[in-house]
Amino acid sequence: MxxxxxxxDGVPExxxxxxxxxxxxxxxxxxxxxxxxxxxxxxxxxxxxVIERDYKGKSARFKARIPPHLRREFEPFMxxxxxxxxxxxxxxxxxxx
Numbered sequence: 237m238x239x240x241x242x243x244x245d246g247v248p249e250x251x252x253x254x255x256x257x258x259x260x261x262x263x264x265x266x267x268x269x270x271x272x273x274x275x276x277x278x279x280x281x282x283x284x285x286v287i288e289r290d291y292k293g294k295s296a297r298f299k300a301r302i303p304p305h306l307r308r309e310f311e312p313f314m315x316x317x318x319x320x321x322x323x324x325x326x327x328x329x330x331x332x333x
Contacts, residue, residue, distance in 0.1 A: 262301035267313040270295045279309060 237253070239246035262285060269276055271294050280298075283306055288299040302310060 260303060263304055263307060264299070264301050265307075265310065266297070266299050266315040267310055268295050268297045268315070269313050276309070276313065279306065 237246055237249060239250055284300040284302050286298055286300045290297040
């Protein structure tokens with residue numbers, strides 16, 4: 237990759253590559269969080285990378301990536317239709333029916 241500090245050529249691509257390399261490993265999950273659970277909301281909004289969201293009634297459904305160390309915290313909210321898990325590139329992919 238060619239970079240010019242003087243002209244700025246290639247800098248966005250370089251930053252993108254650096255960002256990808258430094259991105260923490262996350263687990264893809266699908267979950268539903270009740271809006272009356274403030275602690276889980278705080279943790280989720282601080283750490284999750286939300287892919288998709290759907291607010292209905294008093295709960296919200298999310299497809300998101302969370303740090304592995306928070307998996308236990310969010311297990312009660314995870315989709316119960318999980319049928320299998322597979323490891324891909326050091327990440328856990330959850331497959332839903």
